[in-house]
Amino acid sequence: MLLQPPPRDVREFEAVLPEWNPDVDDMLVCRQVREETHDVKTFVFSARYPCQFRFRPGQFLTFDLPLEGGMIQRCYTISASAARPFRATITVKRVPRGPGSNWLHDNLKPGSEIRAVGPMGEFVPDLFSEKKWLLLSAGSGITPLMSMARTAADLGDDRDIIFLHAARSPRDIIFRQELDMMARQQEGMRLALICESLSEEKSWPGLTGRLSNVMLQLIAPDLDEREVYCCGPEPFMEAVRVMLVELGYDMERYHQESFDFAVMEEEEPFEMPVVDDGVEHATFRVELARSGQVLECGPDMTILNAARAAGLRLPSSCARGLCGSCKSHMVSGSVDMKHGGGIRQREIDQGQILLCCSRPTSDVVIDR
Structure with a gap:
């Protein structure tokens, strides 16, 4: 049966509703805290004025x-699901000594405004593959895997998913x-939960302990047929990589988040280092082509720090990096870039750099 077209006023509403553009207005409004x-x-979050968010499941926003x-x-x-574009959500764990997560938990309330840019990130699935x-x-x-699962559900994607x-x-x-x-309502989704300890839970239906090769084979006996997406603390991701290699899995089909949010969260706020050794250091000219702004950047300073x-x-x-x-x-x-995996070699070959770990070795022009 053919679907009926939406009412004219709905089509017009969607047609005129702009995409959120942080270059024009980077302020988001907190609408709810759960x-x-x-x-x-x-x-x-939503924007101050009605608009749509365009992102791929697995991407992130950067907040001030x-x-x-x-x-x-x-x-x-x-x-959030990428198929629900009118609001964006982040889900944050309070980290001991974590300046960012503690500030969010203690200060962000419905009605609060906060600046953000994005979305960004390459940890995204191929939604068009079967x-x-x-x-x-x-x-x-x-959180990124929940966005993937929610998006698949909202799109009516009945693919076989083990979560x-x-x-x-x-x-x-x-x-x-x-x-x-979701596991009850989606025929193609199976859920497996593993807990290290049971605390006060008396009737736990899941597995107990830490993920092992045996558990992985039990939960996903058809492992070789699956695309794997992994995210968690670095020790967890490292353990998963070791298990998959030991099981003979094709690691070309393994995808993981490239950095550990929890480790980053523990970092202290940035402070510019002060260098006063009595020696005059050469500086390079860094031009931001779009804005026309020019920075002076020493050879021992990253472009991001100069900005x-x-x-x-x-x-x-x-x-x-x-x-x-x-x-x-x-x-x-030209720059001296020592990154930590946040950029691919093909991107470097195309002239991309990471400003946070690139130190100029000549005058530089950046497309910013």
Whole structure:
């Protein structure tokens, strides 16, 4: 049966509703705060004026957080479905000593405004492929995989999905009720939960302990037929990689988030180093082609730090060459770039650099 076209006024509404553009207005409004667990909250955002968010499941936004010691940038994965474009959500675990997560938990309320840029990130699935998925997550690493699962459900994608999530205890399972509901309602989705300890849970239906080769084979006996997406603390992702190699899995089909949000969250706010050794150091000219702004950058300073010293706000988060949020095209010049995996070799060959870990070796022009 053919679907009837939507009413004329709905079509016109969608046609005139613009996409959110942080270059025009980077302010988001917190519309709702939801308690997910005892230390995890979901923050729901929309723009100040009606618009649509365009992102791929697995991508993240980078936020400006106004701490007492100064502004810091933190990136958080979008946990919402990409098929619901009118709002964006992030789901954040409070990290001990984590300046970003603690500020969000303590200060962000419905009606609060916050600046953000994005979306960004390459940890995204191929929604047009019919391949089976194995989603592996631990702790707050569930957020990009939840976006993938939610998007598939909203698109009516009946692909075969195994969603395996590891948590410290049942009370730490993020989205537990929604995951149970999705597994009941979607014929192609199977859910597996693993907890290290059971705490007060008396009738636990899942597995106990830590993920092992035996568990992985039990949960996904057809592992070789699946595309694997993994996100969680680095020790968890490393353990998964070792298991898959031991099981003979084709690692060309393995995908993981390129950086550990929790480790980044523990970092202190950025402070510019002060160099006063009595020696005059050569500087290079860094031009931002779009804005026409020019920076002076010493050979021992990254381009991102030079921009911060000049009071410029450029997209960034990890500041260690891991997340890729500061990726930019270098129009001319040369740099010494020591990255941590946040950029692919083919991107480097195309002239892309990461501003956070690139030190100029000549005058440079950046497409920013």
